[in-house]
Amino acid sequence: MVKCCSAIGCASRCLPNSKLKGLTFHVFPTDENVKRKWVLAMKRLDVNAAGIWEPKKGDVLCSRHFKKTDFDRSAPNIKLKPGVIPSIFDSPSHLQEHSYSVMDSPKKLKHKLDHVISELEDTKKSLRNVLDREKRFQKSLRKTIRELKDECLISQETANRLEAFCWECCQESIERDYIS
Numbered sequence: 490m491v492k493c494c495s496a497i498g499c500a501s502r503c504l505p506n507s508k509l510k511g512l513t514f515h516v517f518p519t520d521e522n523v524k525r526k527w528v529l530a531m532k533r534l535d536v537n538a539a540g541i542w543e544p545k546k547g548d549v550l551c552s553r554h555f556k557k558t559d560f561d562r563s564a565p566n567i568k569l570k571p572g573v574i575p576s577i578f579d580s581p582s583h584l585q586e587h588s589y590s591v592m593d594s595p596k597k598l599k600h601k602l603d604h605v606i607s608e609l610e611d612t613k614k615s616l617r618n619v620l621d622r623e624k625r626f627q628k629s630l631r632k633t634i635r636e637l638k639d640e641c642l643i644s645q646e647t648a649n650r651l652e653a654f655c656w657e658c659c660q661e662s663i664e665r666d667y668i669s
Contacts, residue, residue: 494551497533501551514549526574
């Protein structure tokens with residue numbers, strides 16, 4: 490199977506005459522930190538998984554994405570120097586305006602994520618407060634039903650219906666509490 494460069498918009502293919510043309514292909518590093526830097530430098534998202542793209546075992550980048558100074562040419566086979574990060578990417582302009590590539594720095598993405606998490610926590614607190622108020626209201630309603638029944642202002646049948654209604658509301662509230 491012909492290997493293709495994993496960079497967005499790059500059409501380089503690893504063919505038998507590629508080396509003669511000065512084009513080399515490089516597998517992703519096994520060191521997780523360096524591999525992560527390569528992936529972030531590519532600014533590529535996995536649109537199917539709604540996250541940052543992760544290279545598979547056979548994925549490669551071509552030499553067009555590295556500076557000339559990134560290569561060790563002292564050996565017969567051209568190799569990348571240890572720890573180099575690809576830095577040359579020409580993403581097509583129509584992809585730069587969409588979510589197909591990561592346009593923000595990792596710090597900016599982290600800040601956005603922290604903000605969303607904070608909003609989520611605030612929403613959860615607000616929901617808990619609403620549910621607590623609902624429980625207090627139901628307790629108060631039950632007390633009022635009991636008082637009305639005790640003072641013979643409503644019939645036993647009406648009191649039972651109102652209690653059943655309060656019980657159903659309470660059960661639904663409990664189910665919502667356990668779901669969240």
